[in-house]
Amino acid sequence: MASFHTDIRNTPELREQNQVDKILEVLSARYTIERPLGRGGMATVYLAREWHPQRQVAIKVLAPERAGRNGRREFQREIEILSQLTHPHIVPVFAAGEVDGLLYYVMPFYEGQSLRDRLVAKKRLPLLDALRIALDVAMALEHAHERGVVHRDVKPENILLVGGHALVGDFGIAHSLNVLCTNKRAGAVPPAGTPGYMSPEQATGSADIDPRTDIYSLARVLCEMLVGELPVTYYANDPLAGVRGNGRIPSAIEQALGKALAWDPRDRFQTIAEFAGALSVEERETNTFTLTTGRGSRSRSIAAASCNGSRAIPKWKVTAASWFAVASAILGLR
Numbered sequence: 001m002a003s004f005h006t007d008i009r010n011t012p013e014l015r016e017q018n019q020v021d022k023i024l025e026v027l028s029a030r031y032t033i034e035r036p037l038g039r040g041g042m043a044t045v046y047l048a049r050e051w052h053p054q055r056q057v058a059i060k061v062l063a064p065e066r067a068g069r070n071g072r073r074e075f076q077r078e079i080e081i082l083s084q085l086t087h088p089h090i091v092p093v094f095a096a097g098e099v100d101g102l103l104y105y106v107m108p109f110y111e112g113q114s115l116r117d118r119l120v121a122k123k124r125l126p127l128l129d130a131l132r133i134a135l136d137v138a139m140a141l142e143h144a145h146e147r148g149v150v151h152r153d154v155k156p157e158n159i160l161l162v163g164g165h166a167l168v169g170d171f172g173i174a175h176s177l178n179v180l181c182t183n184k185r186a187g188a189v190p191p192a193g194t195p196g197y198m199s200p201e202q203a204t205g206s207a208d209i210d211p212r213t214d215i216y217s218l219a220r221v222l223c224e225m226l227v228g229e230l231p232v233t234y235y236a237n238d239p240l241a242g243v244r245g246n247g248r249i250p251s252a253i254e255q256a257l258g259k260a261l262a263w264d265p266r267d268r269f270q271t272i273a274e275f276a277g278a279l280s281v282e283e284r285e286t287n288t289f290t291l292t293t294g295r296g297s298r299s300r301s302i303a304a305a306s307c308n309g310s311r312a313i314p315k316w317k318v319t320a321a322s323w324f325a326v327a328s329a330i331l332g333l334r
Contacts, residue, residue, distance in 0.1 A: 019064045020044070023099040027059065042066055042075065042172055047109060056109040057094060062102050074172065075103045081149055081171050089140035091160065091169040110167070115156035115221070124228035127250065131279055133159065134222045136166035138276035141218065145211040145272060148176050152209070154217035155197045156224065175209075196230050197221065200263050212265040215275050219260035222279075226253070231261070239263065252281055
């Protein structure tokens, strides 16, 4: 009778763990690794303390089973994209590197919770809280879009709530607009994202993906914050089916959401700035936010990023004082 023996010292699982142990050992020269914070399909995130400067950080390490060609390319793209983005409402990258074939990057550790955590605890949020979060996310996305980056995975799990502000994280499936335009010409954009938040064109694998897909996703998130549930997914005739007219969404916000959730991207707001401008009308009327659009909000214009050219639109911006307040609040927590 044949017998089979497994060398436990050479199993794939053990080899992968040895790779992780090695990268953590190398990082220990600069960081004290405290504990894992979480693990996803792409990577594991560890809580650590940096020796100099003294601060808590989060270190995202590519999972060994994803260290093949495609996984490395995706992780490298995430690092490169985050390195281009410097904004108070986007989680930044402090450092990045590679050890024994595994990539990693270091980012701030924030004491807070994800928007998903907040929704699990409270189910739905007060109108002003939901609008403040949506406007913070809109500012982050506008910054990314202006630099040719489409997030493609806007959802409550990727929105951090820190010190009264919202930050956008996890650009793991983000793409540059140049890449998306190239894929459009080639007719090849594999579906990627999270069901329930993806735009129709993203969910169906359309090659016509641009910043308007993020507008759709943010509108879904805002609707969930206000109502406690998502609208019926991809209902073309009425994008707010199941939640319209329940009295929880003011008519002005309902109208803005209906436009942002249009099935055809051409029928949506053409930039995140336009969507934010529509949402800020309600905010200005309540006169309770300190984060508001400035005097020049309708006097300046930018070109909407798209594969088909550009058109001028009003540019929604916060005042310089608000920017300073946001940046100070966030930097003070690091």
